[in-house]
Amino acid sequence: MIVLAVESSCDELGVAILKDGKEVLSNIVYSQIDIHKEFGGVIPEVAARDHIKKVTRVFDAAIKEANIKVSDIDLVAVTSGPGLIGSLIVGIVSASAFALANDLPIVEVNHLLGHMYSGAIDNELVFPAIFLLISGGHTELIYIDSDNSYNLIGKTKDDAIGECYDKVARTLGLGYPGGPKVDNISKEGDENKYNFPRPLDIKDDFNFSYSGLKSAVINKVHNMEQRGEILDIPSLAASFQKAALEILLKKTKLALEKYNTKNLIIGGGVSANKRLRKYLEDDFKNYNIIIPKIKDATDNALMIAMCAYNEYKGKDLEKYKKYLIKPFSTS
């Protein structure tokens, strides 16, 4: 079964082609980092307009690299939300037009579910499991039962962890996108030099809060600047990261214990973080962890293809030849 998938929910535009859930025939990701770094963050209108300019070329590149005929494709899948509405619409309309023109079935995929499948390319997902979703817009702990039912057990009450990384990076003058910059510079710092708060460190509460931690870093930097102190950027970044990840993983471990499972699935852009991976290696030895390869952690269409393959394999695809996909929830 060959799936062509499209992902355009934010500032990445991706088209991927996946055969039988394991053979990656192509995975093209066109990133707009160079455009948005000038503004220090994603400008939704600019992102959608750039997707429009690139979308046909990204389709062409994916099909060419896969070295297949369009008639070999069995299913088209497209992210229908959550995401930026203008960006989503470009992907949805393009995928729908492609499916209609080629008489192919088309299905919608939830972006967050897509992140869950980003580690499934090389590993099998085993349930029951706790899914830790950590991205630019979401920080969630979800319990997935053996029957595949989902139960949201915790989420951020304010900022998402990725958003917090991006704002801290901006405060430290590291630029955009902030997550990888904080991750990289932290290696040169002392993560015990500054003591930042671990918010919502309450027993049996699986919710998160990252806006207080963000403000603590911003206040610390402003106070140091006012006192004329030299900013130790690597240590500020490393100490922030330690606080952000320690509370995240503490709650994740408590959730695994409470729900009595050893299976942990991690997805979303922040799962690319190297310090996070080191914590997992050191402190989660007895768990079965599914985490994407670093290159597959941030938004891409391969995870959408993987999700669609798993959800629709063996089904009668003829009935999905309907071309009216509406974007759902944008948050």
Ligand code: KG4
């Ligand atoms: O999943 P994603 O690509 O887009 C959303 O669905 O939001 O995640 C993007 C987020 C950004 O906030 C980015 O700074 C963060 O993931 N990120 C990282 C790293 N790489 C990307 N955060 C921490 N460490 C990283 N290495």
Ligand code: ZN
């Ligand atoms: Zn994402």
